[in-house]
Amino acid sequence: MESRNKTRISEFLLLGFSGEPEIQPLIFGLFLSMYLITVFGNLLIILVVSLDPHLHTPMYFFLSNLSFVDICFIFTTIPKMLWNIQTQNKAITYEDCIIQMYFFILFVCLDDFLLTAMAYDRFVAICRPLHYTVIMNSRLCGLLVLVSWVMSALNSLLQSLMVFQLSFCTDLEIPHFFCEINQMVQLACSDTFFNDMLFYFAAGMFGFITLTGILYSYSKTVSSIGGISSAQGKYKAFSTCASHLSMVCLFYCTTLGVYLSSAATQISHSSATASVMYTVVTPMLNPFIYSLRNKDIKRALERIIEMAATKVQMFWG
Template sequence: MEPKNLTRVSEFHLLGFSEEPELQPLIFGSFLTMYLITVFGNLLIILAVSSDSQLHTPMYFFLSNLSFVDICFTSTTIPKMLWNIETQSKLITFEGCITQVYFFTLFAVLDILLLTVMAYDRFVAICHPLHYMVIMNPQLCGLLVLVSWVISVLHSLLESLMVLHLAFCTVLDIPHFFCELNQMIQLACSDTFLNNMVLYSVALLLAGGPLTGIFYSYSKIVSSIQGMSSAQGKYKAFSTCASHLAVVSLFYCTGLGVYLSSAVTHSSHSSARASVMYAVITPMLNPFIYSLRNKDLKRGLKTLFEKCLLSLVKGIFLSRLLVFCTSLCLFGLPQSLAISHWQ
């Protein structure tokens, strides 16, 4: 029997992917690259949507919210992992671990709910196109996002508070690169029946329920597309859903694969490697998937780059003009002309 420590633990050890020192630089570089791509890619989506008035529609409003959540989703785990590799430390405080559990659970559930809302948006756009702007009005869009946030916050708060009441064993090694809820529950020495019951019941409700809604929406969408007489109309309707369907498939398939693989294999690092797919890879690929065949988003990104380039040119011109005027005031006209000529 493992020894127990009923006092409040102060820290955990995140074992990560590998304990071999020669692999740490490779892991650090790979995850730093993926994190930067995720942040800048999703940030570009947000800036493009906010700067282009033609993208101020419900579809892109939900997409910009999803991009923001993806940035927060990866920022919950990767910076701490990179810091531990850089400092050659595996420690994370108990408070830091609970914080990771809270925010990771929050943004994971929020990701699922936003994908469900986006499926409903595509359902209304294709099945009820004449009433789309009436149904998907700004008030309803804001309400859907607000309800998604409220549900996610309450669920994360419930799970985190239940973890706080657990007593942990003296062996506090987490075979993961972040504090994952299921891993923490498995480390507990006290009775975890209630925690597991809530974990799987809520997971079934918050993952299975939205997935059922997504399947229902797309069944109606497929029926509506089949009823279209124009081949061009069918292609246009399908192309508006292809990106969202790809993201949903990637997120759910990788997430499901993580828990199936962790149930089949008992390797200490298998769950951590599998979690990379939905916790890191999927948020990184989302901007590419949504912008690859989306002409409106490409136009928005092009407009954003043009505005940034124009602002940069104006800034350089104004700085040179300021230098010239300053030289004119201090040295007089001939000297200022000479200075500007050499610059």
């Protein structure tokens, strides 16, 4: 029975946000704009960090990695949604759905780990300033990123393989704009007990560990900032954490809000709408938060623009 169900499944239907044809061009334009802003904004951060030697520090190393992950994150979901709207075809093949789910889980976990690594970096910079260069050496930074990729990939692979073992019947409509794991599990005909346990165990373990690490780092950081005597010193110390803290609050609050609300209520299009906050809006705001509030990024961007203008003048000279 299970094998027969599996061979019969060839595709799912991504219902997206609304079935009304007159709204589809508006949705297409909105998400295409957010997609382009996210890609070009994060690419700009990667370019600036790579070209300016002043930004070759652990903080900006993690930031450039986060920007790369955010580009991959939004690339996992939005292009397929835009293609479906453009072609007026909501179908996604079974294999593509599993692949999309795999990469989605991978990049969500990577976001968690990288935000935690950045919190630890700020903790060391403020609480252990004299030992910062010794502790946050290039070997440790590379190791933190490598461990993040390995742990995220293993978790994503295990989750995807568990879903791959499920059998599906006739109801193959996913009320979402991408193949979200909870939605797929709920469509299964076979027993999903182990899938549910694995999902909540992984979410609890990774989410609890990363969030606890971030909260602990910032509790110590705030305590150290409070011990600084001058107001200028406090402001300078806090300003180095403000951008990252904004990203942490935005990412975790929206993610927890979506999954806690979906666990308490029936799955509907409102879940897809709420998911836009952490799947699209958060990666899009990352370049703005780090560039508008960060003097180092602004100065580096100005230097790059000046160098580019000088080379253009010399070329046309």
